[in-house]
Amino acid sequence: MTRWDIHPAGVYGVLSRTGTAAKDMSDAGSAMQGNLEEAASAAGTLTSQYGPYTSTVGLVGSALGQFAEHWGRDLLYIAERTSKSLDGADEATRFYLAGSLEQAENAQREAAKEPKVDMPGAGETGRHAEGK
Template sequence: MYKVLTDCGTAAKDMSDAGSAMQKNLEEAASAAGTLTSQFGPYTSTAGLVGSALGQFMQHWSRDLVYIAKRTSSSLHGADQATRYYMAGDLEHAANAQGEAAKEPKVDMPGRGQTSHRTKGR
């Protein structure tokens, strides 16, 4: 059982690393995509169309990515705890650990209140 948890933890870490790299790459791509500059002054620049679209994409999906990471972490931690209790013969604590792991994770994004994934309006 511990091999399964270790393998799942490794896969979750890889997924987390990929999400972090995607966020960094999207930011770099958005800034490299160019800007729009006013021709008539005052001469200001704003993100170009591609940069703006990439920003909206990340803003839309970042909440779901954080939710997936929190859900995965909670599930793995709960499975580990429940397994340890079960192996020790403590079925009540094993059931409690499973119940805690099944609770809906809270996603707290910057600039927003804490909201569960299910109540975000989807």
């Protein structure tokens, strides 16, 4: 069994600061997603000059889309990993304070498990969960 010697006030101070940083990171990720879409849209399209006159995403827009697709899984993984870690530390500390060391150990073990990340609409598990 794990030995426990923690200072709950210190844990909650770290959780509070880390939660604030995680929120800022989440807000930045959301803004980046919107900015990438806007930039891809504003980058223009390629149009065939020989008919039928159809337009496709231009080179810059395509590159931005590939960037978002490639790094999106990693960013979601970071968000899930952070959330599990914060929640697990909070839960384990609450069990510790209640004197339930076995439940605290279980909460710690669950928080350490690898998160499964599914991309919205893609139905794929993220590269970290698959070992990619």
